[in-house]
Structures are given as structure tokens and as C-alpha cells.
Amino acid sequence: MQKNSVKVSMAVVRRLPKYYRYLGDLIQNGVMRISSKELGKLMGLTASQIRQDLNCFGGFGQQGYGYNVEELQKEIGRILGLNQTYNCVIVGAGNLGQAIANYEGFRREGFALSAMFDVNPRLIGNTIRDIKIYDIQDLGTYVLENDIQLGIICVPKEQSQGVADTMMENGIKAIWNFAPADVQVRDNVVIENVAISESLYTLTYLMNEPQLEI
Amino acid sequence: MQKNSVKVSMAVVRRLPKYYRYLGDLIQNGVMRISSKELGKLMGLTASQIRQDLNCFGGFGQQGYGYNVEELQKEIGRILGLNQTYNCVIVGAGNLGQAIANYEGFRREGFALSAMFDVNPRLIGNTIRDIKIYDIQDLGTYVLENDIQLGIICVPKEQSQGVADTMMENGIKAIWNFAPADVQVRDNVVIENVAISESLYTLTYLMNEPQLEI
DNA sequence: TAGATTGTTAATCGATTAACAATC
DNA sequence: TAGATTGTTAATCGATTAACAATC
Numbered sequence: 001m002q003k004n005s006v007k008v009s010m011a012v013v014r015r016l017p018k019y020y021r022y023l024g025d026l027i028q029n030g031v032m033r034i035s036s037k038e039l040g041k042l043m044g045l046t047a048s049q050i051r052q053d054l055n056c057f058g059g060f061g062q063q064g065y066g067y068n069v070e071e072l073q074k075e076i077g078r079i080l081g082l083n084q085t086y087n088c089v090i091v092g093a094g095n096l097g098q099a100i101a102n103y104e105g106f107r108r109e110g111f112a113l114s115a116m117f118d119v120n121p122r123l124i125g126n127t128i129r130d131i132k133i134y135d136i137q138d139l140g141t142y143v144l145e146n147d148i149q150l151g152i153i154c155v156p157k158e159q160s161q162g163v164a165d166t167m168m169e170n171g172i173k174a175i176w177n178f179a180p181a182d183v184q185v186r187d188n189v190v191i192e193n194v195a196i197s198e199s200l201y202t203l204t205y206l207m208n209e210p211q212l213e214i
Numbered sequence: 215m216q217k218n219s220v221k222v223s224m225a226v227v228r229r230l231p232k233y234y235r236y237l238g239d240l241i242q243n244g245v246m247r248i249s250s251k252e253l254g255k256l257m258g259l260t261a262s263q264i265r266q267d268l269n270c271f272g273g274f275g276q277q278g279y280g281y282n283v284e285e286l287q288k289e290i291g292r293i294l295g296l297n298q299t300y301n302c303v304i305v306g307a308g309n310l311g312q313a314i315a316n317y318e319g320f321r322r323e324g325f326a327l328s329a330m331f332d333v334n335p336r337l338i339g340n341t342i343r344d345i346k347i348y349d350i351q352d353l354g355t356y357v358l359e360n361d362i363q364l365g366i367i368c369v370p371k372e373q374s375q376g377v378a379d380t381m382m383e384n385g386i387k388a389i390w391n392f393a394p395a396d397v398q399v400r401d402n403v404v405i406e407n408v409a410i411s412e413s414l415y416t417l418t419y420l421m422n423e424p425q426l427e428i
Numbered sequence: 429t430a431g432a433t434t435g436t437t438a439a440t441c442g443a444t445t446a447a448c449a450a451t452c
Numbered sequence: 453t454a455g456a457t458t459g460t461t462a463a464t465c466g467a468t469t470a471a472c473a474a475t476c
Contacts, residue, residue: 009442009443011442011443011444012443013416013419013420014412014416016415016416016419017409017411017412017413017414017415017416018409018412020415021394021395021409021411021412025395035456035457035458036457036458037457046444046445046446047457048444048445048446048447049443049444049445051457051458051459051460052443052444052445052459052460054459055458055459055460059458059459061457061458061459062451062452062457062458063450063451063452063456063457063458063459064451064452064455064456064457064458065452065456065457065458066456066457066458067458079419080415080418080419081415081418081419081421081422082415082418084418084422086418086421094313094316095309095310095312095313095316096309096310096313098309098313099308099309099310099313102308102309105394105411106411109411109415111414149421150417150421173421174417174418174420174421176413176414176417180235180319181235181239190417190420190421191417192413192414192416192417194410194413195231195232195235196408197231197235197319197320197323198228198231198232198235199231199390199406199408200231200325200390200406201230201231201234201294201295201296201323202227202228202230202231202294202406203364203388203390203404203405203406204294204295204296204298204300204388205227205230205293205294205295206227206388206404207295207300207363207364207387207388207404208295208298223466223467225466225467225468226467249432249433249434250433250434251433260468260469260470261433262468262469262470262471263467263468263469265433265434265435265436266435266436266467266468266469268435269434269435269436273434273435275433275434275435276433276434276475276476277432277433277434277435277474277475277476278431278432278433278434278475278476279432279433279434279476280432280433280434281434
């Protein structure tokens with residue numbers, strides 16, 4: 001997939017989804033081809049950086065022409081693993097869990113949500129978009145028996161590590177954690193700790209940033 | 215606030231909220247002091263990096279002792295602008311908007327949410343945690359008349375730029391955008407485009423990452 | 429005081445940008 | 453063909469790490 005198995009830096013990896021999204025928008029707008037210069041202008045990156053990033057994975061462009069938008073998006077999707085299906089569960093069926101369950105882009109990209117879990121007896125047994133909410137007691141068994149690869153944590157921070165542990169004991173491969181506490185994972189399990197409020201605090205920092213005296 | 219008005223890099227700024235959160239947890243656990251070494255171990259950073267980061271803003275530690283946890287958290291909160299109150303509105307009262315409205319950490323840190331807006335007539339007039347949902351038609355007037363500084367966008371991507379424009383025409387200072395399309399802002403307005411799915415796609419990348427051959 | 433740990437400078441490492449030959 | 457634009461190497465820039473004198 002990537003050139004002679006050299007590790008790609010996280011800086012590059014974190015830009016890939018953004019490329020994927022912008023290219024998707026271009027496809028929607030009927031754009032067939034694009035140069036690194038044009039794409040850079042659109043995304044706020046340099047043309048040089050875009051070519052460097054893409055060439056970590058291969059030469060997808062053509063001299064004198066640029067990149068075929070549809071082809072490039074497909075390639076990046078494949079690099080990101082979006083050509084596969086992932087069996088998912090959401091733990092925590094509050095507003096955030098429901099928001100994710102309702103997001104249609106989620107299933108479109110191959111995330112097969114099959115169950116949600118909660119502690120609240122008033123939620124257990126309900127369904128959200130045909131997805132049943134189960135008792136969190138049954139999480140471990142469910143993950144194991146249904147070959148769940150991806151667990152999404154939307155519980156309060158006090159419960160997040162416990163939920164992650166249950167998932168890992170039953171063979172989960174990846175955890176997407178929205179609780180505002182970093183979850184620790186064992187080897188061979190990958191984690192994204194989202195901590196949404198961090199981007200809010202970055203924003204308030206920027207609101208108050210002292211202007212430079214030159 | 216920061217040493218002789220030198221611009222602090224975004225790499226540093228984006229770590230500040232994480233320091234703030236970890237220090238808050240330490241306070242909750244009754245920890246009074248901490249060294250850069252211990253904090254680094256906890257957060258997965260080097261001691262050196264922590265000292266470098268903090269010294270962008272001043273010398274908050276003491277040789278031979280380390281840092282006073284409570285004092286340091288307070289200082290970082292002040293640097294992030296969390297000692298102030300921000301008048302906020304949320305536009306889009308779906309699950310995600312409601313999740314943010316319900317998040318108690320939000321008001322605790324000085325974010326004064328006074329109204330929500332939506333296009334859906336079935337939502338308009340309802341309240342969420344005492345916050346009334348208004349017709350999105352009234353957004354501009356409301357932002358102007360109530361001195362709203364921070365706008366939170368939780369609408370579909372097709373509407374996000376329009377909502378942002380209305381906010382900016384009426385004097386908003388900052389936009390926290392959850393729509394999966396980057397919103398463009400004028401000078402003097404700060405923006406955080408969150409694009410939650412990007413961290414999910416990073417996760418699937420990591421799940422499929424080829425193991426290094428050495 | 430001795431030990432610990434900071435603040436800060438210097439060294440290293442990695443990421444971004446620039447440049448240009450290759451080529452469509 | 454001439455023009456455009458890639459892929460890739462080299463140069464630059466910035467961020468991280470290491471080292472250590474200062475000092476609590």
C-alpha cells in the first residue's frame with residue numbers, strides 16, 4: 001500500500017481524511033481533474049505538501065494533467081480503509097451516541113452499526129434508526145459473538161475505561177472515545193481519544209490571542 | 215500574558231487544553247504538586263516538552279519542587295481564556311446540538327448558552343435545559359441584540375456557511391463548526407472546524423496500517 | 429546542605445517548502 | 453511541439469529533545 005513499508009508520519013495521516021472530504025465535494029460538483037496547486041488553494045495547503053503527502057503512497061497524478069478527482073478519492077479511501085466494512089457498537093445512548101447513530105455518512109462509508117448499549121433502563125429496549133439499545137451488561141458477550149471490530153464510547157468519563165476494558169477483553173480492534181478522559185489501550189488495539197472540548201478551548205485561546213507588535 | 219509578544223505555535227496551543235484537563239483530574243484526585251517528569255509520564259509527553267510549552271507563557275514552576283497543580287491549572291485556564299464568560303448560541307437543535315447543550319462541563323467553564331435555533335417547526339418553541347429553541351430566521355437579530363460572541367454550528371453542511379455568514383454579519387467573534395464542511399471566516403473572526411469523521415478515518419487507517427518490516 | 433527539578437540554551441530531528449528534471 | 457504539472461531531491465524551517473547551570 002505505501003512505498004517500501006516506510007512508516008508514514010501522523011501529520012500526513014491526519015490530512016488524508018481532509019483530502020478525502022474535499023475530493024468528495026469536488027466529485028459532487030462535477031469536477032473531473034485537479035492540480036495540486038488548485039487543490040492546495042482550496043484546502044489551504046501548499047501544492048508541494050500535497051504532492052509530498054500523496055507520494056507517500058504512490059504516484060496518483062500525471063505530469064501536465066494533474067489528478068483524476070474520482071480516482072484519487074477512491075485511492076485515498078482505500079488507503080484509509082474505507083473500502084471495508086466495520087462492525088460497530090455504540091456504548092452510551094445519550095444525545096451524542098444518538099447523534100452518531102443518526103449520522104447517515106456513517107453507514108454510507110461502511111460502518112455497520114448493529115447495536116447500542118446503555119445503563120439507563122428507560123433507554124434499554126428502545127430502538128434508534130432500527131438499532132436496538134441493549135443493557136450494558138451484555139456488551140462483552142455481544143462484542144465477542146458478533147465479531148465487533150470498532151467500539152464507540154459515548155459514556156461519562158468515569159465509565160469510559162471500564163467500557164474500553166470490556167471491549168478489549170472481547171477482541172475489539174479499535175476504539176473511538178468521546179468521553180473527556182483518555183482511554184488506555186493494549187497493544188494491537190488502536191484508539192482515538194476525541195476530547196471535543198479541546199477544540200473549544202483552542203478557540204477561546206485564539207479569541208484572546210494578543211495581537212503581534214511588529 | 216505570553217513572553218514579549220512572541221507568537222506561540224499552534225502545536226503548543228493545541229496541547230494547552232490537554233494540560234488543563236489532566237491538571238483538573240489531578241486536582242480531583244487531591245494531588246497538590248507534580249513535576250514535569252511525572253506529568254509527562256501521565257500524558258505521554260516528554261518532561262522537556264512540557265517545560266518548553268509552559269515557558270512560552272512564564273515560569274510557573276519552582277526548582278526542586280515542580281509545579282503547584284492548582285495554580286498551574288488556573289494559569290492555563292487563564293491563558294485559554296476560561297476565566298471569562300462567553301455568550302453562546304447553538305444553531306441546529308438536533309442530537310448533536312442537544313448533546314452540547316446538555317454537556318454540563320460547558321456551562322461550568324463559563325460558556326453561557328442563551329438560545330438555540332433550528333429550521334424545524336416541531337422543534338421551534340421547545341426548550342432544552344431551559345434553553346429555548348427559536349426560528350433560525352431570528353438568528354441574526356438575536357446575535358446582534360444579545361452580544362453573542364460564540365456561535366456553535368450543528369446544521370447540515372449545506373447550511374453551514376450561510377449560518378456562519380449571518381453570525382458574522384451580526385458581530386460574532388468565534389465559530390465552532392461541527393458541520394462536515396470547512397466554514398470560511400473573515401478577518402477578526404476565529405474558527406474551529408471540527409469534522410468529527412476525520413478522527414474516525416484516522417482510526418480505520420491505523421487499524422489497517424501495514425506492520426513495519428525491519 | 430544535598431537532592432531535585434526547573435528554566436533555558438544548544439543540538440537534533442522531522443516536517444514543510446522550494447526547485448527542477450522528467451514527462452504527459 | 454510547447455505548456456503544464458507531476459514526482460522527487462535538496463534546502464529550509466520549525467518543533468522536539470537533550471543538556472546543564474541556576475536555584476529552590
